[in-house]
Amino acid sequence: MIKLKVNGIDHSFDGDPDMPLLWYVRDILGLTGTKFGCGIALCGACTVHKNGEAIRSCITVMSAAANSEIRTIEDLSANGLLALQETWMQVNVPQCGYCQSGQIMQAVSLLKNTPHPTDQQIDDAMAGNICRCGTYQRIRQAIKLAAEKTA
Amino acid sequence: MNRIENVSRRRFLKGVFGTGALILSVRYIPPLWAQGQSTDGQTDADRAILHPNLFVGIQQDGTVYIVAHRSEMGTVIRTSLPLVVADELDADWKRVKIDQAIGDKRYGDQNTDGSQSVRRFYNTMRECGAAARWMLIQAAAQQWNVPASECSTVLHAVVHNTTRKRAEYGELASAAARLTVPKKEQLQLKKPSEWRYIGKGVTSVDLQKLCTGQAVYGMDARVDGMVYASIEHPPVFGGKVKSLDDKEALKVAGVHQTIGIDPFKPPAAFQPLGGVAVIADNTWAAFQGRKKLKITWDNGPNQSYDSVEYKKELQETAHKPGKLIRGVGDSGKAFPTGNVFEADYYVPLLSHVPMEPMVALAGFKDGKVTAWAPTQNPQAVQAIVSSELGIPVQDVICHVTLLGGGFGRKSKPDYVAEAAVLSKKLGRPVKVVWTREDDVKFDYYNAVAAMYMKAAVDGKGKPTAWLQRSVFPPITSTFDVNAVYGDPGHLAQGWTDLPYDLPSIRIENGPAQAHVRIGWLRSVANIYHAFAIQCFTDELAHRANRDPMEYLLDLIGPPRTLDFTNVDYPNYGADYKTFPWETGRLRNVIEMVAGKSGWANKKSAKGHGFGFAAHRSFLTYVATVVEVEVTEDGEISIPRVDTALDAGIVVNPEAVRAQFEGAVVFGTSIVRTGEITAKNGVIQQSNFNDYPVARINEVPAQTNVYITESSAPPAGVGEPGVPPFVAAFCNAIFAATGKRVRDLPLSSNSLFA
Numbered sequence: 078m079i080k081l082k083v084n085g086i087d088h089s090f091d092g093d094p095d096m097p098l099l100w101y102v103r104d105i106l107g108l109t110g111t112k113f114g115c116g117i118a119l120c121g122a123c124t125v126h127k128n129g130e131a132i133r134s135c136i137t138v139m140s141a142a143a144n145s146e147i148r149t150i151e152d153l154s155a156n157g158l159l160a161l162q163e164t165w166m167q168v169n170v171p172q173c174g175y176c177q178s179g180q181i182m183q184a185v186s187l188l189k190n191t192p193h194p195t196d197q198q199i200d201d202a203m204a205g206n207i208c209r210c211g212t213y214q215r216i217r218q219a220i221k222l223a224a225e226k227t228a
Numbered sequence: 229m230n231r232i233e234n235v236s237r238r239r240f241l242k243g244v245f246g247t248g249a250l251i252l253s254v255r256y257i258p259p260l261w262a263q264g265q266s267t268d269g270q271t272d273a274d275r276a277i278l279h280p281n282l283f284v285g286i287q288q289d290g291t292v293y294i295v296a297h298r299s300e301m302g303t304v305i306r307t308s309l310p311l312v313v314a315d316e317l318d319a320d321w322k323r324v325k326i327d328q329a330i331g332d333k334r335y336g337d338q339n340t341d342g343s344q345s346v347r348r349f350y351n352t353m354r355e356c357g358a359a360a361r362w363m364l365i366q367a368a369a370q371q372w373n374v375p376a377s378e379c380s381t382v383l384h385a386v387v388h389n390t391t392r393k394r395a396e397y398g399e400l401a402s403a404a405a406r407l408t409v410p411k412k413e414q415l416q417l418k419k420p421s422e423w424r425y426i427g428k429g430v431t432s433v434d435l436q437k438l439c440t441g442q443a444v445y446g447m448d449a450r451v452d453g454m455v456y457a458s459i460e461h462p463p464v465f466g467g468k469v470k471s472l473d474d475k476e477a478l479k480v481a482g483v484h485q486t487i488g489i490d491p492f493k494p495p496a497a498f499q500p501l502g503g504v505a506v507i508a509d510n511t512w513a514a515f516q517g518r519k520k521l522k523i524t525w526d527n528g529p530n531q532s533y534d535s536v537e538y539k540k541e542l543q544e545t546a547h548k549p550g551k552l553i554r555g556v557g558d559s560g561k562a563f564p565t566g567n568v569f570e571a572d573y574y575v576p577l578l579s580h581v582p583m584e585p586m587v588a589l590a591g592f593k594d595g596k597v598t599a600w601a602p603t604q605n606p607q608a609v610q611a612i613v614s615s616e617l618g619i620p621v622q623d624v625i626c627h628v629t630l631l632g633g634g635f636g637r638k639s640k641p642d643y644v645a646e647a648a649v650l651s652k653k654l655g656r657p658v659k660v661v662w663t664r665e666d667d668v669k670f671d672y673y674n675a676v677a678a679m680y681m682k683a684a685v686d687g688k689g690k691p692t693a694w695l696q697r698s699v700f701p702p703i704t705s706t707f708d709v710n711a712v713y714g715d716p717g718h719l720a721q722g723w724t725d726l727p728y729d730l731p732s733i734r735i736e737n738g739p740a741q742a743h744v745r746i747g748w749l750r751s752v753a754n755i756y757h758a759f760a761i762q763c764f765t766d767e768l769a770h771r772a773n774r775d776p777m778e779y780l781l782d783l784i785g786p787p788r789t790l791d792f793t794n795v796d797y798p799n800y801g802a803d804y805k806t807f808p809w810e811t812g813r814l815r816n817v818i819e820m821v822a823g824k825s826g827w828a829n830k831k832s833a834k835g836h837g838f839g840f841a842a843h844r845s846f847l848t849y850v851a852t853v854v855e856v857e858v859t860e861d862g863e864i865s866i867p868r869v870d871t872a873l874d875a876g877i878v879v880n881p882e883a884v885r886a887q888f889e890g891a892v893v894f895g896t897s898i899v900r901t902g903e904i905t906a907k908n909g910v911i912q913q914s915n916f917n918d919y920p921v922a923r924i925n926e927v928p929a930q931t932n933v934y935i936t937e938s939s940a941p942p943a944g945v946g947e948p949g950v951p952p953f954v955a956a957f958c959n960a961i962f963a964a965t966g967k968r969v970r971d972l973p974l975s976s977n978s979l980f981a
Contacts, residue, residue, distance in 0.1 A: 093481055096512045097512065100510055100511050100512035103511070104510040104511055109441075109447070109448035109450075110442065112445075112583070112632070113447060113585070113661075114583050114584075114585075115664040115915055116515075116663055116664055116915075117664075117915060119916040120583065122583055149441065150440065151440075153440070153441070158436075158439075162440065166431075169882060170439070171302070171435065172303070172304075172887075173301050173583065173584075173632050173633045173634075174434070174437075174439075174443050174630070175445060175582075175583040175584045175633060176583045176632075177438055181439065196929075200925040205923075206924070207583065207916060207921055207923060208583070209581060209582055209633050209635070209894075209921055210583075210890045210893075211890035211894055211896075211927065212886070212889075213923075213927050214889055214927070214928070214930070214931055215889070216924065217924070
């Protein structure tokens with residue numbers, strides 16, 4: 078039996094311990110904000126936080142998530158939109174939006190560790206998150222604006 | 229043609245808008261759809277999710293419902309088209325609710341493809357809004373016993389101009405519903421100066437949901453009792469299962485059973501590819517079970533397909549006389565000798581790879597199918613599910629979810645047909661989930677193309693004779709196994725319509741047999757056509773030691789409307805009188821981008837180059853300047869892109885800017901790494917490791933988009949940004965390195981790799 082916390086709620090799981098966390102949160106818990114994009118940690122659409130750090134849930138198996146605190150996009154705005162989500166809306170980042178949960182989870186993690194990132198630091202942190210619509214210019218802008226807001 | 233009718237009293241509306249609501253619909257009566265019954269919203273499934281049947285509805289509480297009948301994949305179309313209705317209605321946007329339409333022929337064309345949603349429906353949407361406003365004014369005038377001519381609208385209300393009496397739309401809805409819908413001649417459309425929203429735009433109605441994980445895509449659709457399916461497709465196009473051993477697969481926890489799917493009967497069109505489906509409790513179990521299948525395949529006739537050999541074949545064909553598509557001037561005479569220059573260009577197969585892989589949920593019950601799908605074309609879903617299952621079209625209900633990207637792939641509903649076929653066999657709802665590997669390997673690829681270019685030039689380097697010949701497996705091959713020549717519609721994408729003013733032009737096309745499914749992908753044939761023409765033109769300019777922009781303007785010649793008399797030129801399906809090909813508009817965007825980018829002062833040097841290209845596609849004129857930097861190690865970066873466009877009237881400028889920003893990123897992927905190859909008929913790429921797309925550190929650092937103020941009818945915006953960028957990027961690379969990019973992508977070009 079694997080125990081873990083997802084968005085502050087205790088859960089236990091007695092299925093395949095090799096099941097990636099992605100499919101657990103999506104298919105079992107019904108938290109569909111976290112997306113499936115590639116299945117092998119190449120696109121970042123599945124990014125969630127494990128104990129506060131951005132991870133790729135598509136390659137994080139349930140046994141590796143045991144006893145951890147998982148946070149998904151659904152919980153991010155539980156107490157109102159984050160400054161980053163507000164700037165994301167302000168500069169109108171999303172097009173199709175499918176990758177944006179992962180982009181935002183990754184960017185939150187970046188700002189937590191590096192509150193005032195340079196362009197290079199943004200590129201380094203975000204290069205694992207693909208946006209096929211090509212919203213990168215606005216992603217960079219939204220991250221910078223959020224960094225300014227929390228100056 | 230569209231006509232507007234009042235359908236307020238028709239029975240099927242009650243459930244949606246309530247009694248007394250004012251509802252208008254636009255009935256589209258194209259010959260294709262004139263037969264058969266419409267699905268009119270009477271089923272339980274229909275009522276379960278928002279899907280009103282009509283474009284406009286106004287409730288007594290003042291809520292305005294506007295139907296979005298086109299699919300949302302990031303272009304903001306499900307905001308922008310209803311916004312046009314709201315403008316003519318003088319509706320308060322905050323009180324508008326958008327309803328996503330199901331697939332239904334009564335909406336007319338729903339294939340959200342070809343950059344044509346606004347172009348096709350702009351007038352219709354304006355008329356819908358204006359007709360509703362007219363009826364509200366009439367109702368108020370009757371109520372106040374004054375002439376309607378003395379009344380007008382303010383935001384969401386009618387006022388009497390002299391007494392200042394005022395009635396909210398909601399108060400008038402019931403009375404207005406008893407009136408006859410006005411004739412088109414009675415409608416008074418707003419003057420552009422009166423527009424509230426058109427030209428100003430709003431953000432997506434889904435914006436907050438997109439930023440909080442609340443948006444529902446096809447991947448997120450769920451219904452009670454559903455199972456998950458993952459399908460092992462024949463590795464070679466046209467192959468089929470020879471033998472199956474599923475014993476190990478069935479041992480995987482959560483796996484229920486396997487189901488065979490019949491191979492398609494050629495042509496493939498939108499039929500399932502066939503193979504073996506693994507049915508399971510969840511997506512992961514289905515994937516795991518699938519890995520344990522032991523299948524031997526009969527690979528069929530395409531197993532000899534080798535993309536290296538195929539490239540040679542295409543290029544050989546491109547060097548032989550082909551079919552004449554268009555001839556100008558002395559094109560019938562022998563090509564001049566002397567100062568002749570020729571070059572070959574090549575673009576490989578390209579895959580769409582939208583972030584959301586193919587996925588669909590379908591439930592078959594009591595002879596009817598209800599599907600939830602991220603589809604660009606819900607009516608095509610109805611058609612293919614109907615034919616696969618042998619049920620009437622109106623018994624296929626297709627709900628359209630948000631799309632996690634489309635780029636043309638999701639106009640082809642083979643994956644929805646799979647879910648429907650499996651659901652019928654299982655008797656319960658099935659969600660088919662493709663892996664990324666499935667997506668890359670079983671796409672409808674953008675055609676691989678070889679272009680042969682030849683010009684004889686005069687003393688100033690200007691062509692006196694021009695020959696261009698393209699060879700590519702046509703999209704029509706997906707629907708007709710015998711098709712080998714480009715069809716007029718795709719040849720017209722930047723090939724037939726070469727806008728140059730030269731004494732002799734010969735435009736040809738050669739035959740090519742397809743060995744995979746060929747389909748349309750963002751910008752389609754314009755990608756390889758513009759690449760060849762705009763890069764070849766740049767080469768000629770450099771050979772003549774002339775500025776590429778000045779040179780191109782010289783070749784385009786004076787402002788004029790191109791004459792396509794006796795030429796098969798479909799013009800993107802648009803009326804040529806309404807959307808003529810005007811060289812003056814192309815010249816204007818070139819001059820605009822020259823000014824905005826400071827082209828005159830841009831001096832290329834080793835390691836730092838500026839490239840330029842211009843192209844009309846989807847009725848929109850675009851000119852693009854790209855700046856590149858190349859390090860000693862050959863690493864290429866793009867500090868800046870400037871792109872100017874004339875798309876006629878622009879409804880939502882912010883959305884248009886976003887589309888053009890995205891187009892250069894899409895183009896960056898094409899140039900840097902876009903390549904699908906095949907060996908023994910099997911596609912060699914599988915995921916983002918071997919089919920990479922551009923990441924944040926590889927794309928232009930800054931893209932500036934300049935929109936021409938225009939009163940011309942609205943044209944396309946989703947696709948036209950890609951083709952000129954691809955060519956301009958390659959021209960910039962030449963300016964920085966002296967090396968010509970004639971074979972895409974850079975990653976497999978021996979000059980750059």
